Amino acid sequence: MAGQRAADHPWPWRLLAAWLVVLLYFIPGYQTYFSGPQKPWSDLSIPKSLSAEAGSERPYFSEDFVNLAQPGVICHVAAIAVAGKDRLICTWYAGSREGAPDVAIFEAFYQENTGTWTEPRVLLDRRQSSLELKRWVRKVGNAVVMNDQRGGLWLFYASMLGGWSTASLNYKVSQDQGQTWTPSRKLLLSPFFNLTSNVKNKGLSLSQGALLLPVYHEFLRKFSQVLLFRLELAGPSYELRRMTHTGGAIQPALIPRGNKTLIAFFRNAAGSENRQILTAVSRDVGQDWSKLTDTPLPNPDAGFDMIRTADGAILGAINNNFRDRSDLTLVLSQDEGKTWKNLYVLEHTPGKEYAYPSLTSTRQYYHLTYSYEKNRIKHVMFNEAWLEEQGAHVH
Amino acid sequence: MFIREYFQLLFPWLLVTLVIVSVISWSKLSQFQKGWQKLVLLALSAVITLLPVHGLSLADYLLSLNPNFSIGSLALVMVVLWPKLMGKSLLSDRQLFTFCLWNVVISLVLFSSYLGLLSYDLYALGYNFSLWFIFMALITLITVWFFNPLSVIFIAYIMAFNLRLLPSPNFFDYITDGFLFLMSLGLLFPFLLPSRRFHQ
Numbered sequence: 001m002a003g004q005r006a007a008d009h010p011w012p013w014r015l016l017a018a019w020l021v022v023l024l025y026f027i028p029g030y031q032t033y034f035s036g037p038q039k040p041w042s043d044l045s046i047p048k049s050l051s052a053e054a055g056s057e058r059p060y061f062s063e064d065f066v067n068l069a070q071p072g073v074i075c076h077v078a079a080i081a082v083a084g085k086d087r088l089i090c091t092w093y094a095g096s097r098e099g100a101p102d103v104a105i106f107e108a109f110y111q112e113n114t115g116t117w118t119e120p121r122v123l124l125d126r127r128q129s130s131l132e133l134k135r136w137v138r139k140v141g142n143a144v145v146m147n148d149q150r151g152g153l154w155l156f157y158a159s160m161l162g163g164w165s166t167a168s169l170n171y172k173v174s175q176d177q178g179q180t181w182t183p184s185r186k187l188l189l190s191p192f193f194n195l196t197s198n199v200k201n202k203g204l205s206l207s208q209g210a211l212l213l214p215v216y217h218e219f220l221r222k223f224s225q226v227l228l229f230r231l232e233l234a235g236p237s238y239e240l241r242r243m244t245h246t247g248g249a250i251q252p253a254l255i256p257r258g259n260k261t262l263i264a265f266f267r268n269a270a271g272s273e274n275r276q277i278l279t280a281v282s283r284d285v286g287q288d289w290s291k292l293t294d295t296p297l298p299n300p301d302a303g304f305d306m307i308r309t310a311d312g313a314i315l316g317a318i319n320n321n322f323r324d325r326s327d328l329t330l331v332l333s334q335d336e337g338k339t340w341k342n343l344y345v346l347e348h349t350p351g352k353e354y355a356y357p358s359l360t361s362t363r364q365y366y367h368l369t370y371s372y373e374k375n376r377i378k379h380v381m382f383n384e385a386w387l388e389e390q391g392a393h394v395h
Numbered sequence: 396m397f398i399r400e401y402f403q404l405l406f407p408w409l410l411v412t413l414v415i416v417s418v419i420s421w422s423k424l425s426q427f428q429k430g431w432q433k434l435v436l437l438a439l440s441a442v443i444t445l446l447p448v449h450g451l452s453l454a455d456y457l458l459s460l461n462p463n464f465s466i467g468s469l470a471l472v473m474v475v476l477w478p479k480l481m482g483k484s485l486l487s488d489r490q491l492f493t494f495c496l497w498n499v500v501i502s503l504v505l506f507s508s509y510l511g512l513l514s515y516d517l518y519a520l521g522y523n524f525s526l527w528f529i530f531m532a533l534i535t536l537i538t539v540w541f542f543n544p545l546s547v548i549f550i551a552y553i554m555a556f557n558l559r560l561l562p563s564p565n566f567f568d569y570i571t572d573g574f575l576f577l578m579s580l581g582l583l584f585p586f587l588l589p590s591r592r593f594h595q
Contacts, residue, residue: 014539014540014542017539017540017542017546018536018539018540020539020550021532021535021536021539021550021553022532022536024550024553024554024557025528025529025531025532025535025553027557028523028524028528028553028556028557028566029524029528031523031524032523032524033524130450130451131450134451134455134458135451135455135458135459135462136451136455136456136459137459161459161460168462186462186562188462188463188562188563188564188565188568190509191505191506191509191518191565191567191568191571191572191573192506192509192510192572192573193460193461193572193573193574194461194462194463217510217511219510220510220511220512221510221511221512222511223511237564238564239519239522239523239564239565240518240519240522241516241519242516242519245511245514246514
């Protein structure tokens with residue numbers, strides 16, 4: 001039948017149609033390899049990030065709360081980022097329970113020189129998200145805030161129609177250090193009903209204004225992905241790469257090593273006993289990743305964060321046991337994550353929960369935020385001299 | 396960006412039209428033989444699809460469930476709707492069977508890969524020109540050479556991708572989506588019945 005149909009049409013027409021197809025497929029090929037708007041992933045590099053400077057200052061350490069506890073309100077998934085000179089923004093979500101329709105994403109600003117937080121205010125709730133996206137949004141959830149190299153502040157947040165496995169990601173941008181935000185835009189990251197993408201840790205800002213955001217997936221399997229987000233004249237473009245295939249490795253923390261290499265540390269959600277934080281390495285700015293290996297650090301299936309310090313070490317804030325989130329400890333590695341030492345126990349109260357830490361640094365200080373007994377967000381601030389002092393005490 | 400915003404409303408509009416036509420045909424209320432009846436029907440379904448109620452339209456709700464209806468979905472709804480409206484089939488039974496089978500197979504492979512059931516990350520090949528594009532080009536060339544009506548759909552995939560008509564930056568999202576997988580699976584079932592014969 002097909003042969004008969006083909007015979008009905010003279011071959012010049014078929015040839016013409018075939019050339020049209022070749023031409024249509026030549027366009028994306030030409031854009032990719034010759035004159036595309038996007039430079040290849042391999043052309044990107046990791047600029048040296050801002051980290052607190054080692055100086056002759058006296059050790060400094062302080063603790064305070066970003067918000068007040070309210071009866072019947074839980075607070076979770078704090079994220080902190082620089083928002084102008086000596087100024088930081090902290091975001092978290094709060095509501096009657098995790099995944100409740102009344103959950104909203106809050107923001108508060110911290111001024112380093114006065115040591116004060118502004119009153120928390122709602123940055124986004126499900127109604128506003130729905131209005132901005134022009135989509136039905138039943139709940140909002142995890143949010144992470146981060147900087148780009150051009151002074152922009154980015155908020156990536158999850159919205160859901162059902163449980164966590166229905167989460168999809170959206171973003172907002174602020175060009176005035178968090179005073180105003182653009183309307184939300186949805187990211188399409190999955191071919192299957194856009195299920196399921198979530199965030200925990202901030203990403204890295206790359207050269208050419210690009211961002212690298214760690215994303216995790218938990219629909220049928222739990223694994224991690226990395227989202228390369230570029231700002232083009234025609235609008236933002238993005239692409240997603242798988243970081244892991246097996247092992248329940250989620251919520252990666254990305255640590256740069258040089259201008260192309262990245263080390264990722266993963267929460268271990270494999271479901272086995274005595275789980276340890278997992279790690280993998282990429283030598284091409286996140287495009288391809290090595291197999292997962294264990295670190296010596298325990299992980300009770302809990303989120304954590306890590307950051308590179310001014311002297312090149314890796315500083316982490318982790319739940320330092322195999323069982324629960326009843327403690328929170330600062331740990332430090334001088335050998336790219338192979339060995340670790342415990343620096344300082346921030347919290348340790350059996351039966352309580354200290355979870356989802358987020359770390360960032362300014363020129364003078366390191367800042368850590370985390371959910372404190374799930375009803376407040378705690379803020380800890382210290383400098384390089386304090387870190388060195390803690391390191392000197394540890395043998 | 397502007398064209399994309401409106402193009403993604405096309406699928407919800409056609410789907411609502413298909414539902415209305417199917418309900419009316421099933422209830423034997425009308426046969427839509429006159430041109431003005433068809434125009435009124437299309438206008439009515441457009442109003443139902445696009446009219447916002449409490450801030451969101453039916454199209455917005457549909458796009459909330461599946462934010463990226465592929466060109467394949469658009470083609471399949473057109474193929475099913477066309478005979479009901481115009482009284483003439485765009486594809487024969489055998490061609491429809493082939494198209495549905497293609498949709499199911501490509502969806503199963505893609506979704507298995509994306510959802511972590513396969514270790515290979517197939518979806519990553521859809522962002523930039525890759526071996527996947529060459530594979531699709533070859534399939535399109537074969538269908539074009541034999542003047543198979545499915546070639547129109549295969550050409551539409553790459554044309555729409557080049558024009559960036561859909562919100563997704565990934566070529567796979569122009570070929571298939573979750574809705575197309577389910578709909579194609581549903582349309583394949585009747586072909587499995589022993590009494591079913593292919594009509595040309």
